[in-house]
Structure formats: structure tokens, C-alpha cells
Amino acid sequence: MSSTFDVMVVGLGAAGSSALYHLSKTGKKVCGIDQFVPPHAQGSSHGQSRIIRQAYHEDPLYVPFIKRAYELWEEIEKESGKQLFLKTGGLMLGNSNAGVIKGAELSARTHDIPYTYLSNQEISTRFPAFKPDNDVVGVLEENAGILFPEDCIKTHLEVAALNGAEILKNVKVTTIHTHSDVVTVGTNQGKYLANKVIIATGPWISEFIPELNLPLTVERQVLYWFKTNEPSIRLDNLPIYIWEYAPGKMFYGFPDLGDGIKVAHHHAGEPTSPDTLNRNISPEEISSMKNVISTYFNLNVEFNYGTVCMYTNTPDERFIIDYHPQHKNMIIASPCSGHGFKFASVTGKLLSQLALDEKPELDISLFSISRFSK
Ligand SMILES: Cc1cc2nc3c(=O)[nH]c(=O)nc-3n(C[C@H](O)[C@H](O)[C@H](O)COP(=O)(O)OP(=O)(O)OC[C@H]3O[C@@H](n4cnc5c(N)ncnc54)[C@H](O)[C@@H]3O)c2cc1C
Structure with a gap:
């Protein structure tokens, strides 16, 4: 000892x-x-990337933590000389009553975070990869991006x-x-x-x-990468995004970092444990995510690869x-x-x-x- x-x-x-x-x-x-x-x-x-954003739709109470987190990520970047954060902008998508829209606006207003409210037409013009329904609006936050x-x-x-x-x-x-x-x-x-x-x-x-x-549950989560040659998925054309397509139901994703677009559902995975986690991704899961992409994007994509990860949830x-x-x-x-x-x-x-x-x-x-x- x-x-x-x-x-x-x-x-x-x-x-x-x-x-x-x-x-x-x-x-x-x-x-x-x-x-x-x-x-x-x-x-x-x-899994290559994580979203970072300040206009926190979950609750404005998180914003002081995220502002400090930005400072500390910058500090370790300076200290190490490594790039850990990439600014891409971040877009919350949903109808005007969606939690991600209302919540992001609330946090932005409460904590003076710059943001732009986008109409359905503005979303399509600025980010042609997206195929929003008529009732979909967006909250765009410039400082959001990706951590590696x-x-x-x-x-x-x-x-x-x-x-x-x-x-x-x-x-x-x-x-x-x-x-x-x-x-x-x-x-x-x-x-x-x-x-x-x-x-x-x-x-x-x-x-x-x-x-x-502790009332903790572990949930299986699948991350998918899909390839396409469309320029609309490139970094300068696509921000990170969270799309609330039905109340409380979300998928999210990232622009192409070299392997295609990465997309995933937020929650909706089966309960699991680290010892019993199913790390295989079924053809049905891939095809279901491909359907999500054809519904919400103007893209023809091919599955590239995927990986399985775990959420540990509190109530x-x-x-x-x-x-x-x-x-x-x-x-x-x-x-x-x-x-x-x-x-x-x-x-x-x-x-x-x-x-x-x-x-x-x-x-x-x-x-x-x-x-x-x-
Ligand atoms: C698919 C997915 C997507 C996500 N997307 C985002 C996102 O976009 N933005 C965001 O902010 N967050 C996101 N998250 C959440 C975020 O990634 C997690 O909250 C975070 O990574 C959890 O970190 P952790 O240190 O708690 O756990 P881990 O990173 O899993 O670390 C736990 C460590 O403990 C070690 N360990 C366990 N048991 C033992 C033992 N007995 N002895 C020694 N070592 C042990 C493990 O080996 C492991 O290295 C996502 C999570 C997942 C799964």
C-alpha cells in the first residue's frame, strides 16, 4: 500500500x-x-462530438454553469495548445410552443445570450439541408458548437x-x-x-x-453517421441542432466532421446496464434513423457506421x-x-x-x- x-x-x-x-x-x-x-x-x-450551447432550453438555472464551463474549456485549450471546441452555431427546432424553442428563448432572455429567431422560410434559406414543416421555427445561437x-x-x-x-x-x-x-x-x-x-x-x-x-437508470443510446456528398452538410452550412419533432421527443445532430452527419435520438433508448448493454446496432434501427433523415432533411444518405453509448439518468x-x-x-x-x-x-x-x-x-x-x- x-x-x-x-x-x-x-x-x-x-x-x-x-x-x-x-x-x-x-x-x-x-x-x-x-x-x-x-x-x-x-x-x-x-463518439467524436458533443453539443455545447448556452441558451439552455432545459432550465435557465444551468446557464451560470455553462458560462463558467465555456471559460474553463478555453483555459485548458490555452494551457494545452489543443483545440477542444469548435464554434458552429446551434439551432433549436420545433413548433413555436416546443420546449426547446420556449426554453432556449427563456434562457437567452434571462441571461442576455444573443440569439436569432428564425421563421420556417429563414431556416430553409440559411440551412438548406433541413426540411422543416410549415409550423417549424428556430432559435439560433451563434456561440454554440462542438466539443471533441x-x-x-x-x-x-x-x-x-x-x-x-x-x-x-x-x-x-x-x-x-x-x-x-x-x-x-x-x-x-x-x-x-x-x-x-x-x-x-x-x-x-x-x-x-x-x-x-439513488434513483438512477442507465439507458442505451445509439449514435449514427450517414454519408452524402451534399455540400449542405458541411461545417459552414449546418450548425449543431436539436429538433423537437413531437412534444418532448427529440433528435439532434452535427455537421459533417469527415465521416458524414452524426444523428441520434435524445432518450428513447431501452433500459440497460454496463454489463448487459447491447452494443450491436440492428438493420431495423439503421433503417428507422434513415427514415428520420428522409423526413426532416433534403438529403439522400447512406449509413456509414454507428456506436452505442449509455446515458445515466436521474428522474x-x-x-x-x-x-x-x-x-x-x-x-x-x-x-x-x-x-x-x-x-x-x-x-x-x-x-x-x-x-x-x-x-x-x-x-x-x-x-x-x-x-x-x-
Ligand atoms: C450518446 C450520448 C450523447 C451525448 N451527447 C451529449 C451532448 O451532445 N452534449 C452534452 O453535454 N452531453 C452529452 N452526453 C452526456 C455526456 O456525454 C455524459 O454526461 C458524460 O460523458 C458522462 O461522463 P462521466 O464522467 O459521468 O462518465 P464516463 O465518461 O462514462 O466515465 C466513467 C469512467 O469511470 C470508469 N469506471 C467505472 N467503473 C470503474 C471501476 N470500478 N474502476 C475504475 N474505473 C471505473 C469508466 O471506465 C469510465 O472511464 C451524451 C451522452 C451519450 C451517451
Whole structure:
């Protein structure tokens, strides 16, 4: 057993890699552990691209977090010299009463985020790939764009290592036991001691805190790439978008980054678990997504490839960023419900502040564990 770490981070996906990076800047003795070699394609953070946007249709309460996240993504880009964010603009599409339209406008107005309201005709003229019905309108936000998730994780870990963080890859944590002043982390390669542990194990998180009975569900999600030679899918002609085609039902997508357009449904996947996840994509699933494209786009496409990923959902789709209710030396992070990646830069910062007993710079009561028992 090695000497005691100030903080150990278990799980080095979106949240854990960022937490390790922020902790590594404090001069503390920190260590991150992952069961695989991150970035990898086994959890929730793979698939080439993630949407980042500010006019948050889900709730204006997220906007201070996303504004800070933008600053911190820029900070790590400057520090590493790597491009992690690509500005493409972002378009919310739906009828004028759709949640994505009303919600994006509300967040934009509440927090002075520049946006343009587009009529059906303006959508077709500016973005000819889309085939909107007559009642479809758009909220266009210039500052939205794409994060490259694998590069984000890789970069957080590289800079953390340069700052002196120890990183253990292919090491599976099997037990986490808290005592009053120290935490024992058992792995398939020995035991470690830490004053604090951050648990950021994504879809595997319930394994470590069964006593909390958190109302988390894991959902299978398929990402599809379709090819076409149409110029309308290129970066300068297509923003990232979320299309609410029926109340609460959405698909979203990205312009061509070289493999064709990437499209996916938001939710609508079957319940699963990391151990039972079906990673095969059926011909029926591909053909169903192709139908979505022929209904909503002026494109003839061919399926290129796909991948399967997991959402970890809370009932209110808010994240968990909190101390374990019984053990203040254990910090729990589940920043998912299908929209957590964009926040990872700030989530990691907040987790590092909790681990160091500092006051979090933003009010995280929104993400408390106690909300589930109210
Ligand atoms: C298909 C899909 C599309 C998405 N699109 C967007 C989007 O456009 N915009 C957005 O903001 N968000 C999006 N999200 C959500 C976002 O990607 C996730 O919220 C985020 O990636 C979750 O990160 P995480 O760190 O919680 O989990 P993960 O990245 O899965 O990391 C968990 C890590 O813990 C490790 N681990 C687990 N158990 C152990 C163990 N026993 N020992 C050691 N290590 C362990 C795993 O190996 C893994 O590396 C999407 C998610 C999916 C699945």
C-alpha cells in the first residue's frame, strides 16, 4: 500500500478527468484510476462530438454553469495548445410552443445570450439541408458548437500528469471503504489510501453507493453517421441542432466532421446496464434513423457506421454533484442524463473544490442528493 493521497478520483471519463486536472493544479498529492485506458468507448464519453450551447432550453438555472464551463474549456485549450471546441452555431427546432424553442428563448432572455429567431422560410434559406414543416421555427445561437470528447479527456489527463498527478489505467476499483479520517480504495491490483475520494464512475456509479438507493437508470443510446456528398452538410452550412419533432421527443445532430452527419435520438433508448448493454446496432434501427433523415432533411444518405453509448439518468435530469450524505470524505459525481459533457470543465472544478473543503464557486444545491428524498 502506498502512502496516503490527498484525493483519489475513481473513474476518468468526462467528470473524473476534469476533476483530476483541477486538483493537479493545487499542488496536492492526487491520483486518478480507471478500469480502462481513457478515453475509451465503453462508457458515456465517446463518439467524436458533443453539443455545447448556452441558451439552455432545459432550465435557465444551468446557464451560470455553462458560462463558467465555456471559460474553463478555453483555459485548458490555452494551457494545452489543443483545440477542444469548435464554434458552429446551434439551432433549436420545433413548433413555436416546443420546449426547446420556449426554453432556449427563456434562457437567452434571462441571461442576455444573443440569439436569432428564425421563421420556417429563414431556416430553409440559411440551412438548406433541413426540411422543416410549415409550423417549424428556430432559435439560433451563434456561440454554440462542438466539443471533441475524446480529446477533452485526453487533454485533461495529459495536463494533470504533467502537473504531477498519478494516473492508474486498466486498474479496476472493487471496493471503497470510508473510515472517519481516511478512505481505503481496493482494486484488482492492491489497496490505496486517500483522505478524500471522488466517485465519477458514470454508468457504473450505483455499484459503489448501493446504500444510497439513488434513483438512477442507465439507458442505451445509439449514435449514427450517414454519408452524402451534399455540400449542405458541411461545417459552414449546418450548425449543431436539436429538433423537437413531437412534444418532448427529440433528435439532434452535427455537421459533417469527415465521416458524414452524426444523428441520434435524445432518450428513447431501452433500459440497460454496463454489463448487459447491447452494443450491436440492428438493420431495423439503421433503417428507422434513415427514415428520420428522409423526413426532416433534403438529403439522400447512406449509413456509414454507428456506436452505442449509455446515458445515466436521474428522474429530473439534473446531475449529482455532492458529498455522500453520511461520509464527507466521499464525493459523488454523476453529470449525465444525456447532457453532462459540456459542463465537464466546470463539474471537475466544483468537484475539486468539494474535495478540498472549499466553498464551491457556484450554488450546487440544484444537484444535491437530498433532493431525491423530498
Ligand atoms: C450518446 C450520448 C450523447 C451525448 N451527447 C451529449 C451532448 O451532445 N452534449 C452534452 O453535454 N452531453 C452529452 N452526453 C452526456 C455526456 O456525454 C455524459 O454526461 C458524460 O460523458 C458522462 O461522463 P462521466 O464522467 O459521468 O462518465 P464516463 O465518461 O462514462 O466515465 C466513467 C469512467 O469511470 C470508469 N469506471 C467505472 N467503473 C470503474 C471501476 N470500478 N474502476 C475504475 N474505473 C471505473 C469508466 O471506465 C469510465 O472511464 C451524451 C451522452 C451519450 C451517451
